[in-house]
Amino acid sequence: SQQGEEDPQALSIQEGENATMNCSYKTSINNLQWYRQNSGRGLVHLILIRSNEREKHSGRLRVTLDTSKKSSSLLITASRAADTASYFCATMDTGRRALTFGSGTRLQVQP
Amino acid sequence: SAVISQKPSRDICQRGTSLTIQCQVDSQVTMMFWYRQQPGQSLTLIATANQGSEATYESGFVIDKFPISRPNLTFSTLTVSNMSPEDSSIYLCSVEGGGASNYGYTFGSGTRLTVV
Numbered sequence: 001s002q003q004g005e006e007d008p009q010a011l012s013i014q015e016g017e018n019a020t021m022n023c024s025y026k027t028s029i030n031n032l033q034w035y036r037q038n039s040g041r042g043l044v045h046l047i048l049i050r051s052n053e054r055e056k057h058s059g060r061l062r063v064t065l066d067t068s069k070k071s072s073s074l075l076i077t078a079s080r081a082a083d084t085a086s087y088f089c090a091t092m093d094t095g096r097r098a099l100t101f102g103s104g105t106r107l108q109v110q111p
Numbered sequence: 112s113a114v115i116s117q118k119p120s121r122d123i124c125q126r127g128t129s130l131t132i133q134c135q136v137d138s139q140v141t142m143m144f145w146y147r148q149q150p151g152q153s154l155t156l157i158a159t160a161n162q163g164s165e166a167t168y169e170s171g172f173v174i175d176k177f178p179i180s181r182p183n184l185t186f187s188t189l190t191v192s193n194m195s196p197e198d199s200s201i202y203l204c205s206v207e208g209g210g211a212s213n214y215g216y217t218f219g220s221g222t223r224l225t226v227v
Contacts, residue, residue: 033215040148040201040223042117045215088153090216097207098144099216101154 006089006102014110019076021105023089024069030092032065033099034074037086046087047074081111113138113208117219124194124226131190132222134204139184141207145177148201148221157202160187194226 006023013019025032031050035043049056049065049072056063062075076083086106090099114137124130134143142161146154157177158166166179180188191198204219 031214035215035218040221042203042220043154043205043216043218045217048214090154097142098156098159099154099205100156101146104153 006087006105008105009103010106010108012108012110013079015079015081017079019079019083019107019109021074021087021089021107023072023074023102025072025089025091025100025102026070027091027100028094029067030094032063032072033090033092034061034063034072035088035090037088037104039085043088076107079107079109081109083107084109113140113206113217115204115206115217115219117204117222119222120220121223122225124224126195126226128194129190129192130194130224131188132202132204133188134186134219136185136206138208141184143181143187144205144216145179145187145189146203146205148203150199154203157189191224194224196226199224199226 029051031048033048034046037043047058047061047063049063060077065072086104088104089102116135118133142159144159145157147157148154156169157172158168158179160166160179160181162181162184176192178190201221201223203221205216207216
């Protein structure tokens with residue numbers, strides 16, 4: 001079943017701008033992960049944040065996690081046309097090994 | 112990190128027929144996961160496949176429709192049986208490990224299935 005919602009559903013920005021995507025979930029989690037999918041192909045893992053962490057950085061990516069609000073955000077700084085893709089949050093719920101995915105955000109970066 | 116070879120990458124099938132999708136992993140893994148992604152939608156877990164035991168199916172998915180084999184720790188197949196147009200989706204397999212931090216999951220490249 002779908003874990004939760006992501007917003008916005010679609011986002012269009014200019015190259016060089018920052019993109020922020022939000023994710024909400026409903027259950028108790030071990031960690032939350034973000035993935036990118038290009039053109040309906042396989043998913044690429046971007047970053048993982050554990051339930052006891054509040055913020056994590058990796059290159060141009062910054063992810064935050066607020067377990068009290070059951071929400072996370074992904075910030076992509078200085079976006080590039082190559083960042084155009086769909087982005088999904090996914091949770092590893094407590095007691096499970098499989099991931100539960102959010103609804104996704106389609107990001108379009110205009111050159 | 113794990114590398115997954117998933118076949119076929121796409122297929123167009125007649126309704127009422129079956130298609131078997133294969134995933135080969137370059138290392139031994141305990142669990143393999145099968146997901147469905149309907150057009151324009153997110154990923155939904157179909158089942159978890161452990162070697163040596165029957166797969167565990169999620170609510171809404173049944174073994175008769177989606178039989179899974181897991182003969183060893185590096186290979187699994189998912190069959191979509193008695194297909195209808197509603198089965199048109201991308202099907203993906205996944206294993207733990209790999210990814211940016213080596214704690215994420217690795218996905219196959221997906222099988223795009225169209226049922227006509």
